[in-house]
Amino acid sequence: MRILIATLALLTLGAAEDRSQAWLRYAHVPNAAQHISVPSRIVALNATSGSPISTAQQELKRGIKSITGQRMQRKRSPDQQSTTIIIGTSDAYAKQYGNLTGSEDLVEDGFILDTESSNVIIVGQNERGALYGAFEYLSRLAQGNFAPTAGVQNPQAPIRWTNEWDNLDGSIERGYGGASIFFRNGYVVDNVTRVAEFARLLASLRINGVIVNNVNANASLLSDRNVEGLARLADAMRPYGVQLGISLNFASPQTFGGLSTFDPLDPSVDAWWANITNVIYERVPDMAGYLVKANSEGQPGPLTYNRTLADGANMFAKAVNPHGGIVMFRAFVYDNHINETNWKADRANAAVEFFQDLDGKFDENVVVQIKYGPIDFQVREPPNPLFSTLRYESTAIELQITPEYLGQNDHLVYLGPLWKEILEYDLRADGRPSKVKDIVTGKRFKQPLGGYAGVVGAGSNTTWLGSHMALSNLYAYGRLAWDASLDPQAILQDWIRLTFGFDEQVMSTITDMSMRSWPAYENYSGNLGIQTLTDIVYTHFGPNPASQDNNGWGQWTRADNFSIGMDRTVKNGTGNAGQYPPEIAAMFEDIETTPDNLLLWFHHVPYTQKLKSGKTVIQHFYDAHYEGAAVAQEFVKQWESLKGKIDQERYENVLFEQKFQAGHSLVWRDSINIFYYNLSEIADENNRVGNHPYRIEAENMALSGYKTYAVSPFHTASGFTAIITTSNTTTGVATTNAAFASGTYDVAVNYYDLIGGRSKYQLQIGNRTVGQWVGDAEDKLGHAPSIYLDGHSATRITFNGVQVQQGDEVRITGQADGIEPAPLDYVSFLPPGIVD
Secondary structure, rough: OOHHHHHHOOOOOOOOOOOOHHHHHHHHHOOOHHOOOOOEEEEEEOOOOOOHHHHHHHHHHHHHHHHHHHOOOOOOOOOOOOOOEEEHHHHHHHHOOOOOHHHHOOOOOEEEEEOOOOOEEEOOOOHHHHHHHHHHHHHHOOOOOOOEEEEEEOOOOEEEEEEOOOOOOOOOOOOOOOOOOOEEEEEEEEOHHHHHHHHHHHHOOOOOOOEEEOOOHHHHHHHHHHHHHHHHHHHHHHHOOOOEEEOOOHHHHHOOOOOOOOOOHHHHHHHHHHHHHHHHHHHHOOOOOOEEOOOOEEEEEEEEHOOOOOHHHHHHHHHHHOOOEEEEEOOOOOOOOOOOOOOOOOHHHHHHHHHHHOOOOOOOEEEEEOOOOOOOOOOOOOOOOHHOOOOEEEEEEEEEEEOOOOOOOOOOOOHHHHHHHHHHOEEEEOOOOEEHHHHOOOOOOOOOOOEEEEEEEOOOOOOOOOOOOOOHHHHHHHHHHHHOOOOOHHHHHHHHHHHHOOOHHHHHHHHHHHHHHHHHHHHHHOOHHHOEEEOOOOOOOOOOOHHHHHHHOOOOOOOOOOEEEOOOOOOOOHHHHOOOOOHHHHHHHHHOOOOHHHHHHHHOOOOOOOOOOOOEEEHHHHHEEEEEEEEHHHHHHHOOOOOOOOOOOHHHHHHHHHHHHHHHHHHHHHHHHHHHHHOOOOOOOOOOOOOOOOOEEEOEEEOOOEEEEEOHHHHHHHHHEEEEOOOOOOOEEEEEOOOOOEEEEEEEEEEEOOOOOOOOOEEOOOOOEEEEEOOOHHHOOOOOOOOOOOOOOOOEEEEEEEOOOOOOOEEEEEEEEEEEOOOOOEEEEEEEEEEE
């Protein structure tokens, strides 16, 4: 790549960014016009108003002007005196200029980009492909990549969709970027400007479809008013080649249509769906199709009537087939009331158990949408065995861009490496190469459809997902859905250049932070394949390992005083290992050949079980949680090193998030470690767990207007106890004297920030006010908040470089507000370089 290194390392300074532009900022590249012959004219073949070709033409004019400062002129034919961009479909190009070399190799949505000729030629197999080619050309220019190029780029999969879990009331399930851009107060929004902007972002990633509503669908989406609204949404996205799709509630014929049944084999039900489908296609003739969640987590489905899942899927498939539509049928089907006392019970078995006997029974326009792992978007899972089970069905992989279990965009977790690991996994079906990426494209089992479904949760926040850094995941998803052979780090670095500019320190720092982020989160949230040890029955955000067990949800760890892990062997356990092809099954069946990072996924072992590293399971837990949290502390310093190299607004926003993550990673570390220490009664070899010499517990301070409170779960408070004000209108004061030697300290206060109140705090040391703050994280962070003192609401604030004299009075004042009783956990006095 030829990059103007000397002149490009200054692009992001100055005015605050319009965050909604994301990687389509088209920041000015100094002297770009002097280094390349940037076309000054454009010829758009067969451009009609509102078409992707017309959109491409406008995007090229907009982008080139922003990148180079040069205005483009629209022409009817190339100018012999200057370079011209010619853009159109392969058919239109052939009609005007003759066949273009390589056009015979194009597949649907593919394009040719040729900058080696006298003119820049962008030709798509269809109009959408031409638009993709325009975005590719602009991406190269915006990254300072002016090297001549010529070649065909084709998608590896025809289906590259996002799933937006938006509810009609305007909320977004598992969305952390604000309110819905599609719905408000039960109806489709009137103003679709934001929808068009989102479609533009998706088109730049070559995403071609959006399911606009929650898989837990509301049947009133099918009302006349909302169908008109869906047409409005489709109209807004159509210029970008993004097709609209919707999720359906299986019981709609009964709950919305007034029928007495929703049995998929009842002729009246079949006719009802055919009719409503025809009505929708009349208003949205290019609708992509339907997404269906059935018989899972309490949702209705065909099993209600003892029909098969294929019976249900095929009913919808027949309805959309005359219109060219697709049915995405989720394989996320399981009973959430399974009995943990049954050693053979296993939620991870559900997908194969429900679908294995249906292989070959789904209609051709049905695609089985499979979560990447057998449970539910965990920090580490093996690939779902259903990928290698279905040989006669088209399949798609479901990935979660909105990280429900992985920090909810308030922890930096770059997911590209996780997805890449799954996609490259060779399941060895029939003893032959069977990588997941080749299965979901239809290549391995020679199926006509297949592809990707990414759960995004884009909202009204200007960062779309609630975090600047989280957009790297949406970018990576689009790039991998188009070409899964790409390297996640290379994808990340493209995103960095487009988002933050060309400064080498910015590039190296964000690359390092991002590439270390998934391993760090895995270390402090749950490792060795135990899953993310979050609270699965509440917000899925903070730590609560006990919540995994003793319920019907099936995300069990089976942890007791002596042992931990799911026995998924065929010999002694649930048999899940046997759902994989023989080569993989044999590896997982044997504890000696099972990778350590999946040990507790497949085997139930004592805490003293030795790993390949030589450590015991419990010591690995202790060490990993300390190591992961230590990396999160480093992220703060790394980001602070970029001050002055990134515009102030984005710098401060990300710094706030990194400081939050650093504090919350310590909550995770301490919570998980003390839980398993209490359970196993095995001490940490390094004497760290439960030993915090720099802390002063709030309950040990002198209290006025405060009282002690036993936190639940117990392990989410240091010493198991916090303090709260004696009433919700009280101001409390906690005091003590600094027993530490005089010197300079970083002073950290751990407290709880509940939704429903904005308590005010003040920290004084000696006669000085060190800091004041408000418990208003619900206004600044996007994660699912909590109304309790727990691992979700536990928060930390740090004041650096505080001068402390031994014996100084330490006074923390908390003023309660709403339901939030100014809760405090502890205060730490940390010498320079010490992490609590």
